[in-house]
Amino acid sequence: MIGAVLVVYKPDLPLVERLLTRLYGQTEEVVIVDNSPTPHDFSKIITHYHYIHLSSNSGIASAHNAGLIYLLEAGCEYAILLDQDSLIPSDMVFNLSSLLKASNKMKQNVVAIGPRIRCSFSDKKVNPKVQKEVFEYDELVGVTQIIASGMMIDLSALDEIGLKDESLFIDGVDHEWCWRARSMGFDIAKAKNIEMIHRLGDSRSKFVGITYKVGAPIRLYYQFRNILLLSRRAYVPNYWKVRCLFFMPIRFFLNSVMQKNRRKRFGFMLKGIYDGLIGRKGPYDKHWK
Known part of the structure; x- marks a missing residue:
């Protein structure tokens, strides 16, 4: 069944x-x-x-x-x-x-x-x-x-x-x-x-000819945090760790400079990085009001 x-x-x-x-x-x-x-x-x-x-x-x-x-x-x-x-x-x-x-x-x-x-x-x-x-x-x-x-x-x-x-x-x-x-x-x-x-992402944007996915600002918190959380796990593929960590500064720049709601996106990314570094897990609302 x-x-x-x-x-x-x-x-x-x-x-x-x-x-x-x-x-x-x-x-x-x-x-x-x-x-x-x-x-x-x-x-x-x-x-x-x-x-x-x-x-x-x-x-x-x-x-x-x-x-x-x-x-x-x-x-x-x-x-x-x-x-x-x-x-x-x-x-x-x-x-x-x-x-x-x-x-x-x-x-x-x-x-x-x-x-x-x-x-x-x-x-x-x-x-x-x-x-x-x-x-x-x-x-x-x-x-x-x-x-x-x-x-x-x-x-x-x-x-x-x-x-x-x-x-x-x-x-x-x-x-x-x-x-x-x-x-x-x-x-x-x-x-x-x-x-x-x-449908992957909510919309698309371009920067220097490269198309990238754009999602809701809150998703940036989970994306940045979970990259840092998962990169610590031994069974996660090395190619994924290297690629995600390498592109993290680029994504930070694109979302804090090139998108709407820049300040909001900037805040979510910073909180995600902070929580990822100290190992916080679970929903955003559990840690941030």
């Missing part, structure tokens, strides 16, 4: 409807985890679903974990994680689960598999410039990490790997789980021929 976990925050209902229309009939269970302050009713979009309202917004990791625990208790073998910024093919769940089941029969240790991503901003496939493919087998390519949306997980492995790291709150949560799984001998893979459209 396969279940889906859809995490929303102050949901854009047309986007949610578009996704759930594509998801309809692909899974036996659908869990909608809502991190919004006020609850939402999705019964006009979907009739059979389980709703979890986390009004305090305890983060994406906490929302994923709540959904995954529900699916485990419901008897699901696999779970697919989604967010409202994704548009999935009408056969994606079946195709991903088929590949995951086939890999297990072939005694491959693949614990999570995701589609190739096409960015909705550029309408281009997202091809990592630094991340190298670990292995290639028929329709699968082994990678070091995949994003959360579109990630299908073999739930039987959670006993050994564990759930998502709630102390990170949001940024880096999906990658950290993949790296942790790989450090325990599991494999993470992408499907060569399955594609999903996904």
Whole structure:
């Protein structure tokens, strides 16, 4: 049995409807985890679903974990994680689960598999410039990490790997789980021929001909803090540590000089760096009022 976990925050209902229309009939269970302050009713979009309202917004990791625990208790073998910024093919769940089941029969240790991503901003496939493919087998390519949306997980492995790291709150949560799984001998893979459209970031900006992602100011706090937190962990890939730490001053400059809300962004980045250096974890509101 396969279940889906859809995490929303102050949901854009047309986007949610578009996704759930594509998801309809692909899974036996659908869990909608809502991190919004006020609850939402999705019964006009979907009739059979389980709703979890986390009004305090305890983060994406906490929302994923709540959904995954529900699916485990419901008897699901696999779970697919989604967010409202994704548009999935009408056969994606079946195709991903088929590949995951086939890999297990072939005694491959693949614990999570995701589609190739096409960015909705550029309408281009997202091809990592630094991340190298670990292995290639028929329709699968082994990678070091995949994003959360579109990630299908073999739930039987959670006993050994564990759930998502709630102390990170949001940024880096999906990658950290993949790296942790790989450090325990599991494999993470992408499907060569399955594609999903996904929005990465809120908008795009250019500087000296280079296009970069722009997100909400508060996200800068988590991005800068979590880079410093994750860089201390031995199982996190060195290429990621070097790249993120190298580009941190550049990102600091771009967000404090080249964007709107410069003062606000500057403050969030400084707080993120401070908390990352002293090892503070969890939600921003826990440490800053």
